[in-house]
Amino acid sequence: MRSAAEIQTLFEPLLPGLLGVQFTEVTNERVVATMRVRPELCTTGEILHGGSIMAFADTLGAVGTSLNLPAGTGTTTIESSTKFLAAASVGTTVTGECTAFHRGRTTMVWQTLVRSETGKLCAVVTQTQLVLVR
């Protein structure tokens, strides 16, 4: 199983690196990461863009799935649903905590709670990952 540091390195040249996703806990059961709300991740009004939130969460769910994959399989997100509940202001840091509802042979379902620096729930992202036999 990959460590948080290995996953950090793997994603550095990819979208999670561009967004500045920092993995702080990576286990089979739970993936936690933070993301600094830099101006270029925002939309108008100096708040974190909903797209940044969804990309952040999608990354966590994919990592969680990948840690639970049997040998010889891969994964792809097939569905993602997000409820946006509160804004996160520029200059703060959000935290995402991703846990599994289901880790099956064909699909896995993960939910990420994205919280503001003060602990306010900003978004709930629920996604389905398909397990692909290569």
Add this chain to the structure above:
Amino acid sequence: MRSAAEIQTLFEPLLPGLLGVQFTEVTNERVVATMRVRPELCTTGEILHGGSIMAFADTLGAVGTSLNLPAGTGTTTIESSTKFLAAASVGTTVTGECTAFHRGRTTMVWQTLVRSETGKLCAVVTQTQLVLVR
């Protein structure tokens, strides 16, 4: 009503600028844009990250809504659901076309079809925007 060029400028320092979203058609009825699949927008496997797709589409739906807002109101995405259907490879360009299902006083619902360079449907994103009285 804002033109595509004005919206382009508005978003340049924000997430859509970071992603390289290029608006090509912006009307009350339809918003079209393209996005180059640069390596840093990808996930592993040299394909566009699902988060880039969702952020791209979310931007289009928010623009579509903003063009239909009555004076003195703003908007925020409250829900977004995405089905991922096919991958888009690094080095290609995807196109998003966003049209409205509903443009009401309280909510608007937009759907974005994201297609690959060859016209293959990569994702369907359906989102609900809340109309906020300021």
Add this chain to the structure above:
Amino acid sequence: MRSAAEIQTLFEPLLPGLLGVQFTEVTNERVVATMRVRPELCTTGEILHGGSIMAFADTLGAVGTSLNLPAGTGTTTIESSTKFLAAASVGTTVTGECTAFHRGRTTMVWQTLVRSETGKLCAVVTQTQLVLVR
């Protein structure tokens, strides 16, 4: 391939029969059905219950998928997302039209537009069906 009449008979003792779903067009490409808004399908306020709408649409998407399944496979809905746009009053009839975004070997994605008697769009339901090898 099954006809509308055969599907009607198959579902008669099941939920679609309880709801009064009437199939009017059943092809590989498109499934159309109607449902009478009886009082017992409503919620308070004499309008069609959102659950009736989702059950109606889910039925259409499952039928559409089943008509496209290769021999030796089955299907199950793995995800469904609904946007509710307008109410349908008791005593009227709603129509659902379901078409495919994707008919792949592993998953199929269908979208159902549910309209009121006057043609007003009441709901948009997008669902993902998994293709199961038995």
Add this chain to the structure above:
Amino acid sequence: MRSAAEIQTLFEPLLPGLLGVQFTEVTNERVVATMRVRPELCTTGEILHGGSIMAFADTLGAVGTSLNLPAGTGTTTIESSTKFLAAASVGTTVTGECTAFHRGRTTMVWQTLVRSETGKLCAVVTQTQLVLVR
């Protein structure tokens, strides 16, 4: 605030009555109910129809919202997303437990976990309710 018995009576002639939803706990924070998997709530294969599951959950989220509404307001579901994880067999009873992610002035977001008799998670339904000023 309405009791479980009052809500039971209110819904008796409506869809929840038709489905046989039995409310067992109704508070501002949590709504719990059961539903017997009768043959006419099933799809083919003698398992609970996904539509029955979505209608069951939608009912719980609407009740939860209604208990938290300020005077002079009503509610309508504007979005519902469901992940289906496991089947529930005919002749068994499912339980739904609905709790809130967000209870705001404009929207409320509730999530219902539907479990089989043996405690297996069958579905996760997340829905957004709009608060309507009458």
